[in-house]
Amino acid sequence: MKKKKTLKKPIKISYARYVTSKIAKTKALEASVKLREYVPITKQMNLESLKQMLSQYKMVYIKPNVGMFGNGVIRVEMAEDGARKLYSYQSGVRLRQFKTFQEMYASIHKLTKKRNYLVQKGIHLLKYKGNRFDLRVMVQQTPLRKWETTGVIGRVAHPSKVVTNFHNGGTLKPVDILLHKYLPANKQKAYVKKLYVLGIQVAKAINARYKGVKEIGVDVALDNELHPWILEVNTSPDPYIFRRLKDKRIFAKIRRYAKAYGRL
Template sequence: MVTTWKKKAKKGKLPSKRAAAATTANKARYVSSKMGKTRALEAKASLRGYVPATKWLNAAVLQEMLSEHRMVYVKPNAGMCGDGVIRVEKALPENGASLRYTFQSGVRKKSFATFEGMYTALRKVIGKRRYLVQKGIQLLKYKGNRFDLRVMVQMTPAAKWETTGVIGRVAHPSKIVTNYHDGGKLKSVDTLLRRYMTANDRKLYVKRLEQLGRKAAKAVEARYKGVKEIGVDIAVDYEMKPWILEVNTSPDPYIFRKLKDKRVYAKIKRYAKAYGRL
C-alpha cells in the first residue's frame, strides 16, 4: 500500500501540504529572458529613457545599430555572469584607411574589412543560441578600466521593495565584462565616483540609483509576479547619466561582503532568508 502524503508528513518524512505550499509561495521567481525583462522596464514611461535601445539580433538590425551607435553589445537572451557577451564596433576610417569592423569575445579581438565577413564569423561564435543586440554605453573608467554598478533591490518581510546595496564592478583590463566571477574587481561606489563628483554629489547620486532600482523592481514584478529580488546592472556614461543594462532576478548577494560596511550584507542576507533564497 502506498503511504499517503499526510502519513509521511506525520512521520517527519515530508512537510505538510500547507507547509509545502507556503514554501513554494515564498520562493523567489527566476526569470531568464533578458529581452523579457527589458520589455518590462520599457513598459514604464518613467524608466524608458534609462534603457539602451535593445533588439533581437539579425544581420539587418546589427548593421543598422552599428551605423547609428558605432558600438554595441551582443548578448545571449539567457545567460549569467557575462557569459557569451560580445562587443561589436564599427571603426571610422582614418587617414584614408578603409572601414573596418571588430568584435571581442573574452580577451580575443578580431577585425574584418566588411560587415558580411564580420557577421559570418560572429554567427559561428554565437551558434544556435538566441541573441539580442544593445546600444553600447561608453562606461566611466577607474584607473583605466571600465566599471559599472550593481544595485541590489529586495522584497522586505513587510512586502515592500527596498534597495539594500550598491557596489561597483571594475572590468579586468583585457575583458569587456565587469563581472566579479570573470576577473572583475569590486569597489565601493564612493571610490569609483570620487574622480567624477564631489562627496555631496556622490551621496545624492547613490540615492538616485536606489530610487531607480526600486522603480525597476516594481516594473519587473508587474510583468513577472513572484520576483522578490533583482540586481540592476547600471552603466554611467561621461555625462553621468545612468543606464540600465540589464536586470538579474537571481543576483549574487555575496559580493556585498566585500564592502567595509558589514551592515549592508547583513540586511541583504536577512531579507534573502525571509523569502527563502539563503
C-alpha cells in the same frame, strides 16, 4: 440524507521567482514610462539589426538572451578611416578585426550559432584606473513585502575583458571610490540616493509583470554625463559580493531579507 457540503480548498497560485529571458525583462522595463530614458535600445540580434544599430551607434554589445556572469557577451565596433569602414569585435580576451561587415558577421555567427542573441546600444562606461566599471544595485522585498534598495557596489572590468562581472574576472569596489574622479564628495550621497530610487522603480516594473520575483540585481552603466543606463536585470543576483564592502551592516540586511523570502 443530504450529503454534507465540503469546503473547497482555495487554489494557491504560484509565480515563477526567476526570469531568465533578457528581452522579456527589457520589455517589462520599457512598459514603464518612467524607465524608458534609462533603457538602451535592445533588439533581437540578426544580420539586419546588427548592421543597422552598428551604423547608428558605432559600438554595440551582443549578448545571449539567456546567460549568466557575462558569458557570451561580445563588444562590436565600427570605425571609419576616411572612406573605409573597419569592423571589429571582442569576445573574452580575443579581439578580431575585419574589412567588411559580412566577414565579421560570418565570424560572429559561428560563435552564436543557433542561440538566441540580443544586440544592445553600446554605452561607453566610465573608467577606474583605465578599466571600465559599472554598478550593481541590489533591490529586495522586505519581510513586509515592500521593495527596498539594500546596497550598491561597483564592478571594475578585468583589463583584458569587456565585461565587469566579478565571476568573469572583475574586481569589486565601493561606489565612492569609483565616483571620486567624476563627482565631488558632497554630491555623491544625493547621486547614489537617485540610484536607490531607480532600483525600486526597476523592481516594481519587473514585479508588475512577474509577480514571483523577490529580489533583483540591476546592472547600471554611467556615461560621461553620469546618466544611468540599465544594462541588465538579474532576478537571481549574488548577494555575497556585498560581503566585500567595509560596512558590514549592508550584507547583514541583505542576508536577513534573503532568508525571509527563502533565498538563503
